[in-house]
Amino acid sequence: DAKTTQPNSMESNEEEPVHLPCNHSTISGTDYIHWYRQLPSQGPEYVIHGLTSNVNNRMASLAIAEDRKSSTLILHRATLRDAAVYYCILRDRDSGAGSYQLTFGKGTKLSVIP
Amino acid sequence: ETGVTQTPRHLVMGMTNKKSLKCEQHLGHNAMYWYKQSAKKPLELMFVYNFKEQTENNSVPSRFSPECPNSSHLFLHLHTLQPEDSALYLCASSRGQEAFFGQGTRLTVV
Numbered sequence: 001d002a003k004t005t006q007p008n009s010m011e012s013n014e015e016e017p018v019h020l021p022c023n024h025s026t027i028s029g030t031d032y033i034h035w036y037r038q039l040p041s042q043g044p045e046y047v048i049h050g051l052t053s054n055v056n057n058r059m060a061s062l063a064i065a066e067d068r069k070s071s072t073l074i075l076h077r078a079t080l081r082d083a084a085v086y087y088c089i090l091r092d093r094d095s096g097a098g099s100y101q102l103t104f105g106k107g108t109k110l111s112v113i114p
Numbered sequence: 115e116t117g118v119t120q121t122p123r124h125l126v127m128g129m130t131n132k133k134s135l136k137c138e139q140h141l142g143h144n145a146m147y148w149y150k151q152s153a154k155k156p157l158e159l160m161f162v163y164n165f166k167e168q169t170e171n172n173s174v175p176s177r178f179s180p181e182c183p184n185s186s187h188l189f190l191h192l193h194t195l196q197p198e199d200s201a202l203y204l205c206a207s208s209r210g211q212e213a214f215f216g217q218g219t220r221l222t223v224v
Contacts (some may be wrong), residue, residue, distance in 0.1 A: 004125070014157060032211065034211070036213075041217075042217055042218075043118075043216050043218050044157070044215045045116070045215065045216030046214070049211055098168075099164045099208065100208035100210075100211070100212075100213055102157075102159070102213060104158075106156055
């Protein structure tokens, strides 16, 4: 799996938008961009994924650069419950037929300030 | 609540003990996984099962022995572990482009 680079940590004020960057300059044409987050003392939780177009769901938005070498996870209004480690993961569309293996990095630890 | 349940949540065992971790999901997923999360290290994939067949073993020592009797249940049998095996063990299941993780078993080997 191609490598991603994320800042080790970020801070945000409560109720403000948060933009979490991810660089993936060696991304291949068949790599999906996935985001997961891990709240303290819990397992990781799916946030969003995309291939080329920007994506929105109830949790977040994913903005993908035109050349796909970077992406940004956008939390529109941070709450204290959003404090977590956020992982940006590339997964080859054609890998692991029938299964869904994820290679986690260190992620970005997001702190939300009341 | 993700629909993936792990038991026990916490486990302390001696190096000569034998114990088992259990994972259960009734989401209809056919793929199940064991991950290990050690302090200060990223999550590491250990085993992958697809339709009850093991499809991946990431060079895991034989003191960890997985078992998948059906698509809803996954076990990790532990024996003669070392203190460095102390970690959070996470089970996951998947269908399509999303994985669902349990809350993990916090294992301490003394």
